[in-house]
Amino acid sequence: TxxxxxxxxxxxxxxxxxxxxxxxxxxxxxxxxxxxxxxxxxxxxxxxxxxxxxxxxxxxxxxxxxxxxxxxxxxxxxKTKPQPLVMIKCRPYNVGAKALIIGDAAHAMVPFYGQGMNAGFEDCSVLTELFNQYGTDLTRILPEFSEKR
Known part of the structure; x- marks a missing residue:
């Protein structure tokens, strides 16, 4: 104003x-x-x-x-150029036991779905369950995470 x-x-x-x-x-x-x-x-x-x-x-x-x-x-x-909206779904989310992507890096979606942050939180929840189940064994955790998600 x-x-x-x-x-x-x-x-x-x-x-x-x-x-x-x-x-x-x-x-x-x-x-x-x-x-x-x-x-x-x-x-x-x-x-x-x-x-x-x-x-x-x-x-x-x-x-x-x-x-x-x-x-x-x-x-x-x-002064604005139109930009496309993209959705990304990667598989698998892991590279062996070395790397894992979660959240928007793994499955970005258009903002008006209102689910991006929820998907990231769900990733964290699944990952926490797997750490609780397998301790720190990333050779089991990361591939199973990719399967579950």
């Missing part, structure tokens, strides 16, 4: 779901927001000038124009 405060409650993830589009806003420490717009590449590439951008936002995210600011929206949108 003009007085340096957050324009929306800052202790939440703000989500604007709109069918095949979605916008999210995460608060930053400096009272700004990191805003991400998820949409098909074809739609992104069809927004070629500020009039089309503002028409798109008026149709799908009218409340966000005031929150972001018209000029900032235009500037930030056109």
């Amino acid at each position: 003009a007085d340096g405060e957050f324009a929306m409650p800052h202790n939440y993830l703000h989500i604007w779901p709109r069918g095949q589009f979605m916008m999210i806003a995460l608060p930053n420490q400096d009272r700004t927001w990191t805003v991400t717009l998820f949409m098909p590449f074809t739609q992104f590439h069809s927004i070629t000038d500020q009039d089309r951008l503002l028409d798109f936002f008026r149709q799908y995210f009218p409340d966000a124009i005031e929150l972001i600011g018209r000029e900032r929206l235009i500037k930030d949108f056109f």
Whole structure:
């Protein structure tokens, strides 16, 4: 805001779901927001000038124009290149008894599934069970972890 405060409650993830589009806003420490717009590449590439951008936002995210600011929206949108969302699933998770990947390194997923951290915690839980069962025998723990996950 003009007085340096957050324009929306800052202790939440703000989500604007709109069918095949979605916008999210995460608060930053400096009272700004990191805003991400998820949409098909074809739609992104069809927004070629500020009039089309503002028409798109008026149709799908009218409340966000005031929150972001018209000029900032235009500037930030056109300096950004769209990036693909990726999901990663590796197998096996171990290299013998020498190395193991867990969490996002092993199975990253798109952020709006809301399961990335849960999968990492589950990895830790499975790994803890295996350490409890086999002590420090990594030759048994790491391959079995890959099988269980």
